Amino acid sequence: MMKFALFLGCNIPARVQQYELAARVVLAKLQVDLVDIREFTCCGYPMRNADLKTSLLFSARNLALAEQQGLNVLTLCQCCFGTLKKAAHLLEEDNRFKEEVNAFLAKEKLTYQGKAQVKHLLSLLHKDIGEAALKEKIRGGFKELKIAAHYGCHALRPSDVMQFDDPVSPSILDELIKLTGAQSVDWSQKLECCGAPLLGVNDDLSMKLTAGKLADAKASGARFLSVACPWCQLQFDGIQKQMEAEGRTDADLPSILYPQLLGLAMGISAKELGLSKNVKDISGVNAFLVQQ
Amino acid sequence: MVFTVSLYLALAVFVVGMVYKIATWFTRKVGIFGQGFTTGQRVGAAIRGIFAVIFSAKLGTLLRAFVLDVLLQMRIAKEDRLRWIMHLLIYSGFMLLLFMHALEKYITAALFSDYYSTVNPFFILRDIFGLMVIVGVGIAIYRRFILKVPRMLTNGMDRYAIAIVALIMVSGFLLEGTKMTSYSEFSRMVQDYAGMDDEKEIKALESYWVSEHGTVSPNVKAPFEAEVLDQGYEAHQSNCAECHSPNKSAFAGYAAAKAISPIALALDRVNGTTILWTIHFLACFFGLAYLPFSKMFHIFSSSVSLLANAVMDPIKSLPENIATRQAMELDACMHCGTCSLRCSVSVAYEAKGNKMVLPAEKMAFLKDFAADRILSKEAMAAIQEGIYLCTNCDRCTVVCPAGINLRELWLSVRDAVLAKGGPVFLTLSPFSLFRSLNRDRLPRDEYDRPLKAAREAMANAFPMVRNTDAVISVTPIDTAFKTRAVGTPMGSTFAFCFSCENCTTVCPVVEAYENPQEVLGLLPHQIMRSLGLGLKDMALGAPMLWNCLTCYQCQEHCPQGVKVTDVLYELKNMAVKEAAVGS
Secondary structure (H helix, E strand, O other): OEEEEEEOOOHHHHHHHHHHHHHEEEHHHHHHHHOOOOOOOOHHHHHOOOHHHHHHHHHHHHHHHHHHHEEEEEEOHHHHHHHHHHHHHHHOOOOHHHHHHHHHHOOOOOOOOOOOOEEHHHHHHHHHHOHHHHHHHHHOOEEOEEEEEEEOOOOOOHHHHHHOOOOOOOOOOHHHHHHOOOOOOOOOOOOOOOOHHHEEEOOHHHHHHHHHHHHHHHHHHOOOEEEHHHHHHHHHHHHHHHHHHOOOOOOOOOEHHHHHHHHHHHHOOOOOOHHHHOOOOHHEEEEEHHOO | OOHHHHHHHHHHHHHHHHHHHHHHHHOOOOHHHHOOOOOOHHHHHHHHHHHHHHOOHHHHHHHHHHHHHHHHHHHHHHHHHHHHHHHHHHHHHHHHHHHHHHOEEEEEEEEHOOOOOOOOOHHHHHHHHHHHHHHHHHHHHHHHHHHHHOOOOOOHHHHHHHHHHHHHHHHHHHHHHHHHHOOOHHHHHHHHHHOOOOOOOOOOOHHHHHHHHHOOOOOOOOOOHHHHHHHHHHHHHHHHOOOEEEEEEEHHHHHOOOHHHHHHHHHHOOOOHHHHHHHHHHHHHHHHHHHOOOOOHHHHEEEEEEEHHHHHOOOOEEEEEEHHHHHHHHHHHOOHHHHHOOOOOHHHHHHHHHHOOOHHHHHHHHHHOOOOOOOOOHHHHHHHHHHHOOOOOHHHHOOOOOOOOHHHHHHHHHHHHHHHHHHHHHOHOOOOHHHOHHHHHHOOOHOOOHHHHHHHHHHHHOOHHHHOOOOOOOOOHHHHHHHHHHHHHOHHHHOOOOOOHHHHOOOOHOOOOOHHHHHOOHHHHHHHHHHOOOOOOHHOOOHHHHOOOOOOOHHHHHOOOOHHHHHHHHHHHHHHHHHHHHO
């Protein structure tokens, strides 16, 4: 029986609710117990540009809250994953930081000892639950569906800290996609950044990078992108729509969140997986489902 | 005489105050959504909007919101049971006292022909309602000052609210108790209402009242003979009982009477009942007059806000009504702090000591901002940081018990605040995501301005990078800068760099430009070299820093293990600190 403190972060509850919906319903079917810790706050990611110390305090407090309940943390967002894991790594390496952090946390009667592990949804599915167990739950699966896997950056790199997958030739997401019956295409821009971190800071650059990825994925024959991070999803979904209106892209390549893809293959309804909440219409994916 | 004059004066001030406050909902321009409409347009749109709701299916939604959100306050219950109980006690107790006791002439006496305030059930009810309020206020004091709910800050308005309610209640109970003990009250009542001439009978009645009803007499004192009390009881039944239920029913007043008894006679001599009566009604009338200007205005504004919230929509409602709603929402906030409690970035408040990070404090600030009160430079900097240090997670909006659409308010006000003060470096961070997602709702020419301002401020703080003709002196090396950079957690690794340029080669940002040097100032490997040479101005001033995707490709592919991205993060932190001090 796997039990985790579910760390949602800020984007998912506000803007990408379908990710939470799909993850919860899929994990319930996989007998993963999710605990909600109400006191969780932002992981600290956006703060890092201005103030590492404050960013660390955000992360450490969240980890301490999970630790207090003897739980490991499961993240859906890769930026949260990256931030929390890097914070844990830094606090391990630097005792001085650890002391400062604990002095701060003591005011709330919390301590950080580094006991809480941080895991991303994809690692949980691939490593802890495993392909075999997942394949067992697949009901019809997909046929002739070509997906461009998008790994995102903050889960993969820096690989010495994240230890998520091979940074140059990762396979987790590809294998997870394959077990649903879909095909994971080869595409050269696969491991590039989606552009989201610069959204609002340098929109032209951010959208240029997104357009490049969309064009490459499309040219590689993909029908959909698949991601496992709300920032990436926002970029390829709502922002792609904005880009279409501004004439920056014509790829028309919607993005499906991985638990939505897996859920459909498991026979879960599109409604439960929140498919209609995606900005770009992905109902077309149903056509590729093998009817059982 | 004093009573009547002060009542009418209070009412006048109250009415003028209410009209003024409600007028500001239509005149005040809050944020960018408040611009562009005349008062006339806003009033017209409001009338149209209200009619559209009343004569439609939305009326049901409105009524539902009225019962659940306004009367039963379920939004508070969802977040915190203790606070819900506290507020319910204060508000229902006070309202019931208002209708049954303060307006007894118009309401209670009209409904019940045999009404006297000293007759049960009204007598005991008055004390029950009053006690409800006192218990509620007690919980409020406990929460604010003893329990010290995290991030709940207390300002003058909060203190006033507690004080005025406490004063009204406590003076009321003391008045009741004093009246019960007052010998002169007793004598006056006997003279005016009891048709009694027999001295012995009056004495018996007096003894009965001293024994049973808390009167303190200078003439008679316990213990009393049984037959005297019997006679007194008879006299009471004939002359008093019709209008007087036993004083013990008003348990709280009676308790007060017992507490006062040691000094009752002295109090009576100085006309204690009149003094307390004056304090009590003056407190009530002051509360009434000051209501529109105090936290108590939320009785109206928060109710209206909850109703508006139930039927309005940020995109579909008339923009004039959005403007009006946002002005009204500033008054609807009663500083309860629920938003601050749930705020996703609240840790920044404790970490940085800037209370403007907290939503409730932002609301308190906005009241001044909307009234165009001038702010100090420090206050402006604090609110700029506070308004931008927000992940737009929506929690504050979801939990607000007054139904304020905080998310929309921040969106509206954020740009207005950014326009007023100095550069905000937080705009050059992922906090800007929300602004981009809502680009089409912000004024076009305004969108880039804060980013430009921030970048300009950075360039001005570290001008060397722009001056491509300048001759850079590499001696003496800025060892202070290097030491600081080495001292940072991941910064020290820059020393391993041997300029292989791998970081620059794999950087997607560099690849995105025809002439990357032009846009980025320095390329990643050049920044590393600048660090090595101690060229602070170059390293901190390079626009590359603020165009970094933080994708970690450079760090991943560095053969020497230089934590390139992390070093860039350190440089960003240093740049922000230094540039902020300078401006």
